[in-house]
Amino acid sequence: MSWTRIVAMTRKEVLQIGRDPRSLLIILVIPLVQLFIFGYAVNLDVKHVPLCIYDRDGTQASQDFLKHFQATDYFNIVRVSDSYSDVVRNIDHGVCSVAVVVPSQFAEDLHSSGQASVQAILDASDSNSATIGMGYAQAIVQSYSSEIQVAWQEERGLGAGAPNITFEPRTWFNEDLESMADLVPGVVAMVMAVVGAFLTSLTIAREWERGTMEQLISTPVGKLEIQIGKLFPYFVIGIADTAICSGTAVLWFGVPFRGSWVVLFGCSMLFLLVVLSLGYFISVTAKSQLGACQMALLATFLPTFLLSGFIFPIDQMPVVVQWITAVLPARYYVSILRNVFLKGTEVRLLAGDIMALAAIAVVLVVLATRSFKKRLA
Amino acid sequence: MNQNGPSVMVQNLTKRFGDFVAVDDVSFEARHGEIFGFLGPNGSGKSTTIRILCGLLRPSSGRATVAGIDVARNPEAVRQHIGYMSQKFSLYNDLRVAENLEFFAGMYSVPKKDIPARIAWALKMAGLEGRGHNATSALAVGWKQRLALGCAVLHRPPIVFLDEPTSGVDPVSRRQFWELIHSMVGEGVTVFVTTHYMDEAEYCNRLVLLDRGRIVAMGTPTELKSHHMKGELLMIECEPLGPALEMLQTAPEVLDAAVFGSGIHAVVADAAAMAPKIRELLLARQFRAGRIEQIAPSLEDVFVSLTAVRGASKNKEAAA
DSSP, X not given: OOHHHHHHHHHHHHHHHHTOHHHHHHHHHHHHHHHHIIIIIOOOXXXXXXXXXXXXXXXXXXXXXXXXXXXXXXXXXEEEEXXXXXXXXXXXXXXXXEEEEEOTTHHHXXXXXXXXXXXXXXXXXXXHHHHHHHHHHHHHHHHHHXXXXXXXHHHTTOGGGSOOXXXXXXXXXXXXXXXXXXXXXXXXXXXXXXXXXHHHHHHHHHHHHHTHHHHHHTSSOOHHHHHHHHHHHXXXXXXXXXXXXXXXXHHTSOOOOOSXXXXXXXXXXXXXXXXXXXXXXXHHHHOSHHHHHHHHXXXXXXXXXXXXXXXXOGGGSOHHHHHHHTTOHHHHHHHHHHIIIIIOOOHHHHHHHHHHHHHHHHHHHHHHHHHOOSSOO | OOSXXXXXXXXXXXXXXXXXXXXXXXXXXXXXXXXXXXXXXXXSSHHHHHHHHTTSSOOSEEEEEETTEETTTOHHHHHTTEEEEOSSOOSOTTSBHHHHHHHHHHHTTOOXXXXXXXXXXXXXXXXXXXXXXXXXXXXXXXXXXXXXHHHHTTTOOSEEEEESTTTTOOHHHHHHHHHHHHHHHHTTOEEEEXXXXXXXXXXXXXXXXXXXXXXXXXXXXXXXXXXXXXXXXXXXXXXXXXXXXXXXXXXXXXXXXEEETTEEEEEESOHHHHHHHHHHHHHHTTOEEEEEEEEOOOHHHHHHHHHXXXXXXXXXXXXX
């Protein structure tokens, strides 16, 4: 191993990266664009669900009931309908995704039999929002129901003694259940996976494509020297991107950071080793830039997005898919990042994830080194 | 390095790519400090041989040593002793001239204290003094080739392999390039060069003529010209050229005939006896005939004659 050869190789890569507008764009712009897209555009919190109401009763009681929908953030009353056909039209046209219909006998039923029902119509073409909307509507009906129960009991002087359980949820770590706080660690992982693997996937393929590889491998430079020399600049870039993404998440989006920066950067370096080796391996195998960068995107973007637990929880996946995620480095990294950002978990509790990541890193580094041959054909 | 043995030694070297035999049982030796030429048309196996000698391809069978080191067993050790310039321009176009030289100085582990002097030397050699800051991509082909040579010999290798270094280069630059090769040989370097330019082959100390992966002749240019013609050479000026060539090729006394410039070169057993006969033959068939005289064969004549013989014998084999 020659230090001067590694330095010369690194220096050459840095010069080339600096003169390639494409690389610079990927390094500087993609991380921020991704962070802002996920920060602002992808909002998994369901609030202000568009609601349509149709009051067929028109009594004091029905108006009182519907006011409860007005008083909350969860719904926005966008239409007050006067017929069923209007309700249907609003759902069809996507004006509202939930409609609440109060039947004409509402006040009377309530009074006489103590039983009344209301109808909710849900647009389940977006099943996720529909389920959440239904949950909100149920909660509102429940709270109104207990309200009038208490009032009824008080009227009869039974007030204080009535048994009652109240549910007081306290969410930990992400107190406001903000999806942003949950997403940012995933976004950091995604940026690193894509930037790391994508950029390195070009380094070897580019040399083959331009014919410079033939000259390079005719020199005494060792293959490990090529690998270290070429990956080092991307390693530094990856660390810088981690800092940019984490910094923006904490300072701009107000995501809490409760763990240690040492753990964050230590684990990020390990993850970088994984994605850079993956990119390098792809680059050696593909020998063409186009093939290599497509393969790199396929190998990093999709699995990181779908299978890392970043958006879709792993324990909700079919068992077979859960097994597949076991070999996915991003899964462990996302888990580490979530813990470091939101929980501030101690290192020893992250040992399992760190060990898994390290094991994958060893496999990929060996694979990348082995795959490169200083021969043509 | 062993100064007594041959610089490059090749024994029964064969390289197959699937069914295709690119190099077919080739043996030769190149001595220290000579220009050893590999001459042949495209696809004759020149580049494949050179790549095997640089350790870039593994031979299918046979043996090759460079500076006494087996290229198949120990390619890394071979690379310490050689400079290689591939057929395709293979420097970094997005680096500046000096940056390319610095990079290869690093790859060849040129001692740090020697680097400035070596780079200055390479720039001077390539005629790029004061242009180290220029973009490599903007250089003309001739300069690019000389820069590539500079990069390949920064570490003063005793053996240099040049694969068609002058293809696509203008005549003046070609001349300058060959002057560089001569000056390197003057310093005791062995230069192994491939070309398909016959005039360049004349500059070589010794030559191998290669056709379809096989050696068809080997020797100094003079030896080749004197020993490898199957007869004597007549230069025939006549018109119209095409039909005359067809007629001469079928004439029993003519061993071989081919168009060269504005005339026909014909190989015959006895030039002095045949010259008047050919004139008669031409005039009898209503051709106009000019000068008909014996000439000294050029390498091109030798080459055409040798490859034609081999092609003809192959056709016979196929017919039988």
